[in-house]
Structures are given as C-alpha cells and as structure tokens.
Amino acid sequence: MLLHVIARGKIARSPEAELVERYAKRIPWPLKLTELAESGGRVPEPQTPFRTALLDERGRNLGSEELARQLEAWRDGGIREVRFIIGAADGHGQAERDEADVLIAFGAATWPHLLVRAMLMEQLFRATSILAGHPYHRAG
Numbered sequence: 001m002l003l004h005v006i007a008r009g010k011i012a013r014s015p016e017a018e019l020v021e022r023y024a025k026r027i028p029w030p031l032k033l034t035e036l037a038e039s040g041g042r043v044p045e046p047q048t049p050f051r052t053a054l055l056d057e058r059g060r061n062l063g064s065e066e067l068a069r070q071l072e073a074w075r076d077g078g079i080r081e082v083r084f085i086i087g088a089a090d091g092h093g094q095a096e097r098d099e100a101d102v103l104i105a106f107g108a109a110t111w112p113h114l115l116v117r118a119m120l121m122e123q124l125f126r127a128t129s130i131l132a133g134h135p136y137h138r139a140g
Contacts, residue, residue, distance in 0.1 A: 001029060001030070001071070001074065001075040001079060001080060001081065001082065002029075002030045002031070002032060002048075002080060002081040002082070003027065003029050003030065003031050003032070003071075003082055003084070003124055003128075004031075004032045004034065004046075004081055004082065004083045004084065005031070005032070005033050005034070005084045005086070005117065005120060005121070005124075006034045006036065006043055006044075006083055006084065006085045006086070007033075007034070007035055007036070007085075007086040007113070007117055008035075008036050008037070008038055008039075008041075008086065008087055008088035008113070009035070009036075009037075009038050009088055009089075009113060009114070010035055011035065011114055011117060014114065016114040016115055016117060016118045019118035019121065019122070020033070020117050020118050020121050023118070023121035023122050023124070023125045024121060026125050027121070027124055027125050027128055028128055028132065029124075029128050031124075038088045038089075039088065043083070043085065046081050046083065048080035048081050049078055049079050049080050049081070050079060050080065050081040050082065050083055051074050051079050051081075051082050051083070051101040051102070052082075052083045052085060052099065052100045052101050052102075053082060053083065053084045053085070053100065053101065053102045053103075053104050054085050054087070054092050054096060054097060054100040054102075054103050054104070055084060055085065055086045055087070055104055055105070055106070055116055055120060056087070056091060056092055056097060056100075056103040056104070056105060057091065057105050057108075057110055058097070058103060058105065059102070059103030059104045059105035060102065060103060060104060060105065061105055061106075061107060061108075062104055064123060064126045064127060064130065065130060067104075067123060067126075067127045068126075068127035068128075068130035068131050070102070071127050071128075071131065072131055084104075084120055084124075085100075086113055086116050086117060086120065087113065088113065089113055106119055
C-alpha cells in the first residue's frame with residue numbers, strides 16, 4: 001500500500017527537511033512525497049482505491065498502535081493508497097474536512113506545518129515498524 005504524503009508549501013533545505021528525508025529512507029512501504037503551492041494547485045487524483053487522512057488540529061489523537069492498526073485494516077481491506085494531507089499555515093477548509101476519511105491531530109497544540117511533516121514521517125515509520133514486529137516502537 002502506498003503511503004502518499006501531500007503537503008502545502010515548500011520545505012526547502014531545513015532541519016525539518018533532513019528529518020523528513022531520514023524517515024523517508026527508513027519506511028519500508030512504498031512512499032511518495034508531493035509538495036503543492038501554499039495556495040492553489042490541486043491534490044492529484046488517485047488511480048486506485050484510496051483513503052484520505054487530513055492532518056488537522058480538530059482531528060483525533062491517534063496513538064502509534066492505533067495508527068498502525070488503521071493502516072493494517074486499510075491495507076488488508078484492499079486500499080492501495082493512503083493520502084496524508086498537510087495543509088498550509090491556515091489549515092484545511094470545511095469541505096476538505098468533510099470529504100476526508102479521518103482527521104488526525106498530534107495533540108492539542110498547534111504545530112508548524114513543516115514540523116508536522118517530520119512528525120508524520122516518524123509516525124509512519126513507527127506504524128510500519130509495529131506492523132513488521134520491529135523493536136523500534138519500544139526500543140530506547
């Protein structure tokens with residue numbers, strides 16, 4: 001199953017970009033990273049059965065195990081792509097929220113959208129590690 005991270009704004013060369021790249025290299029599942037302009041630009045249309053997860057401060061706080069189990073259920077249910085969409089600084093509109101399959105938050109705090117990319121990538125690496133039975137989740 002393809003993990004497709006779609007984010008508004010350019011991450012450029014930054015500490016956040018280094019973290020995103022570090023985790024991108026470690027995620028064993030197919031992964032695609034797409035950057036869109038801060039405003040305008042359309043989210044690409046999927047070609048396969050998919051689910052959409054918006055990163056949104058109004059979303060559910062999913063623990064790592066819960067995220068792993070959700071990915072597992074989608075994968076085992078025939079979903080071929082999960083699109084994780086990170087909005088620009090102003091977040092998502094109500095129409096986008098209504099169309100999403102799940103809204104995910106990283107706690108009650110508001111996070112910079114560039115940092116959210118790095119946090120999401122780490123959680124995707126952790127979730128795929130959980131599903132593979134890798135000790136990363138509880139190591140350290």
